[in-house]
Amino acid sequence: MSPDHSDPTPEPTPEPTQPPWEQMLRALLGDRADEAIAEMRARGIDPEALGAAGTLPTDPAAMQQVLAQVQSLFASGGDEPVNWQMAHDLARQQASVGGDPSLTPARTRQVLDALTVAELWLDAATDLPPATTPGRAWSRAEWVEATLPTWRTLTEPVASSLSTALVDALGGELPELGAGDDLDEQMRALGLPGGALPGGLAPGQLLRRLGSAVFGLQVGQAAGTLARDVFGTTDIGLPLLEVPAPVLVASNVDAFAEGLDAPVDEVRLFLALREAAATRLFTHVPWLRAHLLALVETYAREITIDVEQLEQAVGSIDPTDAEALQSALSSGVFAPQTTPAQRAALERLETALALVEGWVDEVSAAAALAHLPHSVALREMIRRRRAAGGPAEQTFATLVGLELRPRRLREAAALWAHIERTEGDPAARDAVWDHPDLMPTAEDLDDPAGYARRRSAAADESADLDKALAEILGEEPPQDPSTP
Structure with missing residues (x-):
């Protein structure tokens, strides 16, 4: 029998599977999801980029858990800017990726000994005394638990702004949703029981809860990711503990030391010097922490969008036309407005962060020079790590909408060195922190x-x-x- 050469009927090309974050948004918002996604991107929250970067879980079981939490959020009736229970649970989950065993007594002793030695060396480099709280060795999970309250302070202002923008721009376009709508079928398609939303949910309430869920996912994933990267509680230039204490995350210090020419004990001591120096500064300059957090809050609370312009743009675009939405987005229609107050706060914040980082850099380097053979190389490595904007800086930029890279770290370190050199005394350098009015300005960084x-x-x-x-x-x- 001759072979049958007739062409077989081609099988239909399967439609590409939507990523989990898009499934969730489209199940909740339907046709309006395109506008909501564009608005989130304009506010610095790009779900697609977050998913690609690992900010949203890709494991089906993990995403199923997240969707179940979203269902619980919508049914609970809460309207807080960030779903903090979701953020906490996801942060703990992400911090444990790759393992996060409890510290053994031996590893804890290594960290505490390094912090103790660092304090002794710093006594010769600064007149600021040690912190009033003892040093600590933490696992990643302990870091998450201790720092989440400060993440709340940092992220809720921008989360509130986002929620208000979504409601103002899109709230009037959404219909009332009830348990009998097509939403039931869409939720079941995601593996969730029907009736996930209570009947008669107002559009504004829906959008606020959506924003709360999105920020809960974002903060939780970011905090958990940071927990696998940071060395202590001062890596991003802001003190993440209300009561400062010198802390090292032991597993992250060891991971950083792998592959370096310097021995792990020397790397641990150098990082302990930086952490202890920063903790001394935040402990004995009582106004500094509140000053930095207030600048961040001022910047975040001033985030606004031109709602009228946005509504006009949305009204002229077919929401199913992704290309038209992308064109509008790239034209700046959805871009947040930068107010004069924001620009002023950002300039003050960048200068203050540079001064903090520069002081820590100069003091810790002076303390290390006589004791650590690789101190110069380690100092340069940390400088480049901060200037390049590592995971810590990138995560904060995503969460709050601004970057915390100390762009002028080298200039600030040179300024502190100049003050000490001309005054002939480290005490004169440290006395500059006595009052905010004495602080150097951006002009001083230009001309020490x-x-x-x-x-x-x-x-x-x-x-x-x-x-x-x-x-x-x-x-x-x-x-x-x-x-x-």
Whole structure:
């Protein structure tokens, strides 16, 4: 029998499977999902990029758990900006990826000994005394538990802004959703029971809960990812503990030391110096932590979008036309507005972060130089790691909408070195932290040599103002202590 050469009927090409995050959004929003996705991207939350970078779980079982949590969120009636239970659970799960065993007594002792030695060496490099809390050796899970309260402070302002923007821009376009709508079938297709949303859910409430779920996923995945990367609690330039304490995440320190020319004990000591120095600064400069967090909050709370422009753009675009939405997005229609207050807060924040990092860099390097043979190479490696924007900086940029890379770290370190050199005393350098008004500015980073001159001129202006006020009030003008 001759072979049958007739062409077989071609099988239909299967449609590409949507990623889990898109399934979830489209199940909840239907045709409006395209606009919601575009809005999230405009607000710095790109679900596709987050999924590709591992910010959303790709394991089917993990995603099923997340979807079940989303169902619970919508049924619970909560409208907080971030679903913190979801964030906590996912952060713990992600922190344990690759293993996170409890520290043995021997490993704990290695870390505590390194922190103790670091404190002794720092006594010769700075007049700021050690922190009032003892050093700690943590697992990644312990880092997550201890730092989540500060992540709440940092992320809720921008989460609230996002929720408001979504409601203002899209809330009026969504129908009332009830348990009898097509949503039931879509939720069942995802493996969830029908009736996941209570009947009569208002559109604004739906969007707020959606934003809460998205941020819960994002914060949880980011915190868990950071837990596998950070060395302590000061890596991003902000103190992540309300009561500062020197901490090292033992497994991350060991992982960083692998492949380096320096012995792991030396690397541990160098990182302990940096952590202990930063903790001294945040402990004994009481206004500094609140100052930095307030600048972040000012920036985040000022995030706005032009809702009118957005509504006009959305009204002129077919929501099923992804190419049209992409074109609108690239044209800047959905871009957040940058207010003058934001720009001012960002400049102050970048300068303050550079000053913190520069001080830690200079003091820890001075303390290490006489004791660690590889201290110069390790200092340069950490500088490059921070300047390149590692996972810590990238994660924070995703969460809060701004980058915390100390762009002017080298200039700040040079400024602190100049102040110590000209004053001839580390105490004079450290005294600059006594009051926010004494802090160097961006101009001082540009011209360290002129810092003392500008500070003297500012002091003279202040004295003249005090004298003028005294004359107006009929009081005795303050005496110059240098006058006999």
